[in-house]
Amino acid sequence: DTEVTQTPKHLVMGMTNKKSLKCEQHMGHRAMYWYKQKAKKPPELMFVYSYEKLSINESVPSRFSPECPNSSLLNLHLHALQPEDSALYLCASSQDRNQPQHFGDGTRLSIL
């Protein structure tokens, strides 16, 4: 069982829909991350939150909007996505900068 919980596990949405991905951790970690992973490719960093503030945005399109309501929660709001955005979206957390990251099992997103 993973200590980082992501919901939903699967999501199918149309290009005009608005949906949100949720990530939760209760390990007291102060850094949280969003990654995107296409099939048979390595994860790619999208966003990093440190102490609930956006620390890194890897030039992600604005149709992806992250939010960190508190130290345990991380959301990724989705709007007007494209078919090429279909992927596994992974959330991770770590105690601090140089500490190992703990990953959730991801949300499998399909854009119709």
Place this chain on the structure above:
Amino acid sequence: LAKTTQPISMDSYEGQEVNITCSHNNIATNDYITWYQQFPSQGPRFIIQGYKTKVTNEVASLFIPADRKSSTLSLPRVSLSDTAVYYCLVALSNDYKLSFGAGTTVTVRA
């Protein structure tokens, strides 16, 4: 972020030791070397992290030569359940970024 190079795939048999070597020629002084394991449809799992010499935990060993331009992950006595993709990463000690390389697909056969 330092670039890493590792073999695309490796095959092994149950009970054997698997050694995966990762090249990171432009590793910086403050960089740590970290290995993750990923099964299909799951998130990566941290295996081991080191800075120099040798690090060992209950699942693996990490060997780092003095020049730190490469590292070797050693998985002792693998089983079928060790079939996975293994990623070698080099990251700054004071940075949040992780840059995953292509990874090594390890297939363990009976």
